[in-house]
Amino acid sequence: MDIQQYMQTVGRQARAASRAAARADTNQKNRALVAIAAAIRRDAAALLAANGEDLTAARAAGLEPALLDRLTLTEKGVAAMAEGVEQVAALPDPVGEIADVKFRPSGIQVGKMRVPLGVIGIIYEARPNVTADAAALCLKSGNAAILRGGSEAIRSNRAIAACVREGLAAAGLPDTVVQVIDTTDRAAVGELITMREFVDVIVPRGGKGLISRLLAESRVPMIQHLDGNCHVYLDDAADAAKALKIVENAKTQRYGTCNTAESLLVARSRAAELLPPVAAMLTAKGVEIRGCAETQALVKEAKAATEEDYYTEFLAPIISVKVVGGLDEAIAHINQYSSHHTDAIVSENYTAAMRFLREVDSSSVMINASTRFADGFEYGLGAEIGISTDKIHARGPVGLEGLTSQKWIVLGDGNVRG
Amino acid sequence: MDIQQYMQTVGRQARAASRAAARADTNQKNRALVAIAAAIRRDAAALLAANGEDLTAARAAGLEPALLDRLTLTEKGVAAMAEGVEQVAALPDPVGEIADVKFRPSGIQVGKMRVPLGVIGIIYEARPNVTADAAALCLKSGNAAILRGGSEAIRSNRAIAACVREGLAAAGLPDTVVQVIDTTDRAAVGELITMREFVDVIVPRGGKGLISRLLAESRVPMIQHLDGNCHVYLDDAADAAKALKIVENAKTQRYGTCNTAESLLVARSRAAELLPPVAAMLTAKGVEIRGCAETQALVKEAKAATEEDYYTEFLAPIISVKVVGGLDEAIAHINQYSSHHTDAIVSENYTAAMRFLREVDSSSVMINASTRFADGFEYGLGAEIGISTDKIHARGPVGLEGLTSQKWIVLGDGNVRG
Structure with a gap:
């Protein structure tokens, strides 16, 4: 297979399909989503069989347990996938929303209309459910999608892609509105992230390694999500009970999520009072404390933190702790x-x-509030395609609106510029 | 001079200054802007002298008349520059605006706060007034700026930069909030567009050649403005009087602007009626018509249009014309x-x-309405840093808001995630 030629074809088809997706009205898109969900439910057994083949191959290839876990589809998982697609159907359609239309002194009315971005490339690892999720979000926001899943999940993704194509066709949409890259050749990624003429934005969903690599090579704008090194700062005026509760939730509710707190800052004026009970709670839960000298003086379990620790997203029961002079130092530390x-x-x-x-x-x-709230569902977006740590276009949890932009509209009555 | 080291220093200073710019309140920013305008007015003679030196050197180097024209500052131009800066002071401050704060079922309140992007790099050609304009817009939107003007304008830009620094200092802001690159070495641009750690977005203002080159090499997101190949489509249901008036204004008011119409589409059902008077008006004004076969049959002055003509931004008294079947073909043509x-x-x-x-x-x-209305002032933005033809972040005229983004804010009372 000539990968470049294959990807050019995929890109050209996506660009053409993006016009149909942009034009599709809310009902048509929702009909497609409901049909996709129905096909997923009906094909549950086939999906699980395909996933079983992926798992067999992955085990044979010696994939590590965490990845195997993420790759695994269960009956419950398939049902949840179908429900997720239906939930997207239930969300309000952002496309076509007109806002801020105002008369100008020239007599024209100027406003903004929310429109799809065009073609969205999604690059992700192990989890096959992303295929259905991303397809649903891109379609509802009026975009065409090119999905590139992990090679270890290719059989599962193929099976899900068939359901997506069927749903699109059932609603009278081109089945190229969502295309799943059907090759495990890594050159396909290189093509995808450099086809500026066919791809408007890349959304990577995966580990820091994947994203750094894409960032270095991409010629297409990215909605990037790097790491989540989140802080909780206990201020001079912190309420002790809230402090304890928030640190506990932010650090220990789940260790592997990007909105988990990885670093704790405590105002010096309250350190002797606040740190020992917080440290006791953390230690009781098996969290390793790596602190500055002042932290170590107050908390006997604390190991010495290195400079590197303060930059680290542990994704593990480890937390860095620093005693700071107060608000100014806390803000400066966090911004760095x-x-x-x-x-x-x-x-x-x-x-x-x-x-x-x-x-x-x-x-x-x-x-x-606990950093754990940073999440599209908790924020009321209904669903999220990812969390952006970038500053351009979209920051934080990205929902349907983040997959659109606003164009200007001018309503006139034969107006010309003076 | 070690350009890389120099640019790293500029970048580091800009990042540090961006914190102060983001923190500055509206009054402090406005005080700086008023002081910059006052310094420009006071130093008018020195500015004109520096510009005179630039012009002498540019003439000696054989710069073409159009560029010389854009390089030239006049007394009136200097006064307009100062007024422009004061107009930015009069605009509402977008920074800190809080929107859409709503309670969620978890008890937290979630909303958005408008914040500066951070450090903005502006790369521009000849016109020295961009130095004052861009400095004012970046400062008012709470950003630090790194300005890289054309080498032919370096003396003018240096003189304006001195006024900007003085105004910043007068308001108690670091004078590194706006830095003008003080070297004509082109390697500085290469550094600027790849310093991801120090620069958040690049705004190029210049010809298509400059922007294509930057696009190919930039590692920093760009608010790009490529060409303006604008269309007017006369629909089956066009009002003949409005059609004539709008084509006249869109094509002939100014030939060199990006919002000038370069292509005219006419519905077949109305071509015999609408085209001849429109063509007569254009021909009378000296506009060359390049049309399809049907156009040529209706308009004797029309030359044959090539495929390339339909892609071309003429920036000249030339227009491409095509008779189309109707709305569908017009939309498809325009989108291509x-x-x-x-x-x-x-x-x-x-x-x-x-x-x-x-x-x-x-x-x-x-x-x-005439395409000539596509402009930040006409749209009520007060000022514009450029017009984006990109889809990500900002589309069309980009004002103060386009130099900001929205972060999420969560207001809690000790809330934790369940």
């Missing part, structure tokens, strides 16, 4: 060490809380 | 040949107009 994902302050002081909210340069900034 | 800048329909038919509005994939889409 954070991955600009999600950072929270615990404080009863209005001015400190508002300064933190404004000055911390992260995609989600929180007052008296 | 247009540069996605600005396209207009002339029609009294509601359904045709609304379909055009929705289906034409351009940054500005107009009904019964």
Whole structure:
């Protein structure tokens, strides 16, 4: 197979299909989504069989247990996939929304209309459910999609892709609105991220390694999600009970998620009071504490933190801790060490809380709440295609709206410029 | 001079200064802008002298007349530059705007806060007034700026930069909030567009050649403006008087601007009626018509258009003309040949107009209005840093808001995720 030629064909088809997707009205898109969900439910056994083949091959290839786990589809998982697609059908359609139309002195009316981005390339690893999720979100937002899943999941993805094509066709849409790359050749990714004429944005969903590599090579804009090195800062005016509760939830509810807190900052004026109970709670839960000298003086279990620890997303029961002079130092530390994902302050002081909210340069900034809330569902987006740690276009959880942009519209009555 | 080291220093200083710019309140930013304008007025003679030196050198180097014209500052131009800066001071501050704050079932309140992008790199050619314009817009939107003007304008830009620094310092801001690259070495551009750690977005202002080159090499997101191949489509239901008036204004008001119409499409059902008077008007104004065979049959002055002509932004008294079957063909033609800048329909038919509005994939889409309206001032943005023909982040005229993004904010009261 000539990969370049194959990808050019896929790209050209996607561009053509994107016109149909953009034109499709809400009902047509929803009909397609409902039909996709129905096909997934009906084909559950075939999907599980295809997934079984992927798992056999993956085990033979010695894939590590965590990846095998993410690759595995269950009956419940297939049902959840179908439900997820139906939930997207139930979301409001962002396309065509007209906003802010105002008369100008020249007599024209100027406003904005929300429109699809065009063609979205999604590059992801192991989890086959992303195929259905991403297809649903791209379709509902009026975009065409090119999906490139992990090679270990290719049989599962093929089976899901057949359901997606069937649903599209049932609603009278071209089945090229969603295309799943049907080759495991890695050269396909290289093509996908450089076809500017056919692809409008790349959304990578995967580990930091994948994203760094794409970032270095992509010629197409990316909605990127790097790491989640999230902070909780216990301010001079922190409420002790809220502090304990928020650190516990932010650090220990789940260790492997990107909105888990990885670093704790404590104002010096309260360190002796707040740190010992927080450290006791963490230690009781088996969390390793890596702290500065002041932390170590207050917490006997604390190991010494290295400079590198403060930059690290542990994704594990480990937390870095630092005693800081106060709000200014906390903000400066976060703006330097954070991955600009999600950072929270615990404080009863209005001015400190508002300064933190404004000055911390992260995609989600929180007052008296757990960083674990940084999530498309918790924010009310209904679904998310990813979490952007970038500043352009979309920050934080990206839902349907993040897969659209606004064009200008001008309504006139024969107006000309003077 | 070690260009890489120099640019790294500029980048590091810009990143540090961006914190101060983001923190600055509206009054402080406005005080700086007023002081910059005052310094420009006071130093008018020095600015004109520096510009005179640039012009002497440019003439000696054989710069072409159009570029010399754009390089030239006049007394009136300097006054306009100062006024422009004051106008930016008068605009509302987008930074810190909080929107859409809503309670979620979990008890948290979620909303969005508008924040600066960080560090903006502007790369531009001849016109020295861009130095003051861009400095003002970046500062008002809370960003730090790195400005790289054309080498032919370096003396003028240096003189303006001194006024900008003075104004920043007068308001108590670091004078590194706006830095003008003080070298004509082209390697500086190569560094600027690859310093991801220091630069958040690049805004190029210049010809298509400059932008294509930057696009090929940039590792930093760009708010790009390629060409303006704008269309006017005279629909089956066009009002003849409006059609004539709009084509005249869109094509002939100014030939060299990006929102000038370069191509005219006419519905077949009305071509025999509408084309001859429109062609007569254009011919009388000295506009060369390059048309399809049907156009040539109706308009004796019309030359034959090549396929390439339909892709061309002439920036000259030349227009391409095509007779089309109707709305569907017009939309398909525009979506293929247009540069996605600005396209207009002339029609009294509601359904045709609304379909055009929705289906034409351009940054500005107009009904019964001249494409010449596509402009930040006409749209009420107060000022513009450029016009984006891209789809990500910002489309069309980009004002202060386009130099910001929205982060998520969460207001809690000790909330944790269940």
